[in-house]
Amino acid sequence: MTSLAASAAAAAAAEVTHLTQRDAAEIDEQLMGPLGFSVDQLMELAGLSVAAAVAEVYKLSEHTRVLIICGPGNNGGDGLVAARHLYHIGYRPSVCYPKRTPKPLYSGLVTQLESLSIPFIHAEDLPYDLSREFDIIIDAMFGFSFHGTPRPPFDDLIQRLVSLSVIGNSDKRPAIISVDIPSGWHVEEGDVNGGGIKPDMLVSLTAPKLCAKKFTGPHHFLGGRFVPPPILNKYGLKLPPYPGTSMCVRIGKAPSVDISSLRENYISPELLESQVMPDPFDQFLRWFDEAVTAALREPNAMALTTVNKEGKPSSRMVLLKGVDKQGFVWYTNYGSHKAHDLSENPNAALLFYWNEMNRQIIVTLNYDWVSTTLMHPVIFIHEGTCSLIPKPEYWGGYRLTPRFFEFWQGQQSRLHDR
Numbered sequence: 001m002t003s004l005a006a007s008a009a010a011a012a013a014a015e016v017t018h019l020t021q022r023d024a025a026e027i028d029e030q031l032m033g034p035l036g037f038s039v040d041q042l043m044e045l046a047g048l049s050v051a052a053a054v055a056e057v058y059k060l061s062e063h064t065r066v067l068i069i070c071g072p073g074n075n076g077g078d079g080l081v082a083a084r085h086l087y088h089i090g091y092r093p094s095v096c097y098p099k100r101t102p103k104p105l106y107s108g109l110v111t112q113l114e115s116l117s118i119p120f121i122h123a124e125d126l127p128y129d130l131s132r133e134f135d136i137i138i139d140a141m142f143g144f145s146f147h148g149t150p151r152p153p154f155d156d157l158i159q160r161l162v163s164l165s166v167i168g169n170s171d172k173r174p175a176i177i178s179v180d181i182p183s184g185w186h187v188e189e190g191d192v193n194g195g196g197i198k199p200d201m202l203v204s205l206t207a208p209k210l211c212a213k214k215f216t217g218p219h220h221f222l223g224g225r226f227v228p229p230p231i232l233n234k235y236g237l238k239l240p241p242y243p244g245t246s247m248c249v250r251i252g253k254a255p256s257v258d259i260s261s262l263r264e265n266y267i268s269p270e271l272l273e274s275q276v277m278p279d280p281f282d283q284f285l286r287w288f289d290e291a292v293t294a295a296l297r298e299p300n301a302m303a304l305t306t307v308n309k310e311g312k313p314s315s316r317m318v319l320l321k322g323v324d325k326q327g328f329v330w331y332t333n334y335g336s337h338k339a340h341d342l343s344e345n346p347n348a349a350l351l352f353y354w355n356e357m358n359r360q361i362i363v364t365l366n367y368d369w370v371s372t373t374l375m376h377p378v379i380f381i382h383e384g385t386c387s388l389i390p391k392p393e394y395w396g397g398y399r400l401t402p403r404f405f406e407f408w409q410g411q412q413s414r415l416h417d418r
């Protein structure tokens with residue numbers, strides 16, 4: 001992160017209220033006393049927040065294997081709940097729960113995980129090299145009631161996470177996510193001697209505790225979307241709004257990324273000529289129906305590129321208004337920039353980008369697909385005409401009618417004459 005970005009993130013995070021250990025415990029008591037909540041309820045929401053934050057940052061396709069280390073208190077309970085939600089999202093959780101609390105709430109959570117065949121691993125049976133076995137480790141050992149120095153077996157477990165976090169390259173080791181407090185940190189002072197866990201993600205619950213000011217990892221989230229106005233008002237809490245239906249919200253800025261290093265590992269389904277329909281429009285309609293069924297957002301949105309008479313191109317998103325064997329149709333008013341371009345120069349191109357389905361459709365009048373370096377199976381439809389569908393009013397329709405089409409997957413491609 002640049003120093004500018006870091007100070008912006010720090011400023012954004014600083015606007016959020018940070019709680020003392022005493023206030024955190026008091027809020028907990030009030031929620032579960034006069035405000036009518038039960039611990040099960042709050043724990044369920046806390047654990048769900050943790051799972052949601054993990055899923056928001058750590059994509060399932062690259063981080064499947066999750067170890068959740070649970071402590072003896074409610075922080076450990078949050079971990080057990082998170083394990084269940086992560087399982088249902090599609091992750092493969094394993095749980096290390098060395099000091100089980102003999103209360104129905106906790107034994108119920110354990111039974112639920114056992115019914116999902118989630119493995120429980122004894123602390124002494126954890127693999128020597130955690131990096132080889134796990135993509136994510138969730139630290140749910142201690143929360144805001146931690147005091148003193150960690151006692152066995154948590155002292156060793158914390159040390160294992162400390163040694164992992166000193167491996168610089170986070171691509172080579174599991175991501176470490178701490179629930180509410182990085183375990184072993186002083187709840188208010190943070191990592192006092194600098195030898196503690198350095199998590200990649202912290203999921204603060206209800207409100208961040210004072211130690212969270214010392215968190216320097218890339219991902220700080222807030223969870224526990226249950227704080228009612230009496231608590232907000234009494235403690236003067238300033239908390240960020242949760243977006244939409246989300247169970248978590250990022251605090252501070254997302255880390256800046258090196259755009260050139262961003263690359264999805266596409267798992268492209270095979271697209272063989274033998275699998276596609278002989279007519280590209282039939283194939284388009286089949287894919288379009290599949291995109292609608294998969295609830296893709298606006299599968300009818302397409303990038304339209306036009307070129308003016310000086311040969312200068314411009315692109316924008318428009319909506320597909322119709323498709324038949326004659327071509328793809330969109331509307332615009334005659335005064336628009338694109339209509340102006342098309343009146344001067346009938347060359348145009350369309351692109352449907354259905355990323356979630358690993359699919360694209362490129363409709364172009366220019367046989368120049370080699371410049372495209374994409375990993376999705378693509379249908380190219382090209383070399384044709386773009387024509388105006390005159391309308392009496394001030395707006396018109398345009399139709400792009402291609403002449404050739406091509407299916408492309410990896411290095412395979414073949415040109416077809418319609």
Ligand SMILES: NC(=O)C1=CN([C@@H]2O[C@H](COP(=O)(O)OP(=O)(O)OC[C@H]3O[C@@H](n4cnc5c(N)ncnc54)[C@H](OP(=O)(O)O)[C@@H]3O)[C@@H](O)[C@H]2O)[C@H](O)CC1
Nearest residue numbers: 042043073074075142143144145146147149150151180206
């Ligand atoms: N309102 C909320 O925000 C909610 C938060 N939740 C989560 O609950 C934790 C706080 O839970 P709590 O049970 O009060 O405490 P902890 O989980 O932090 O741990 C308490 C147990 O840990 C033992 N302990 C304490 N210090 C040590 C130590 N140095 N070594 C070993 N063990 C230690 C302690 O034992 P003691 O004998 O020392 O008392 C307890 O057994 C909060 O952080 C959130 O994660 C709720 O889930 C939902 C509501």
Ligand SMILES: [K+]
Nearest residue numbers: 139142179181
């Ligand atoms: K923790």
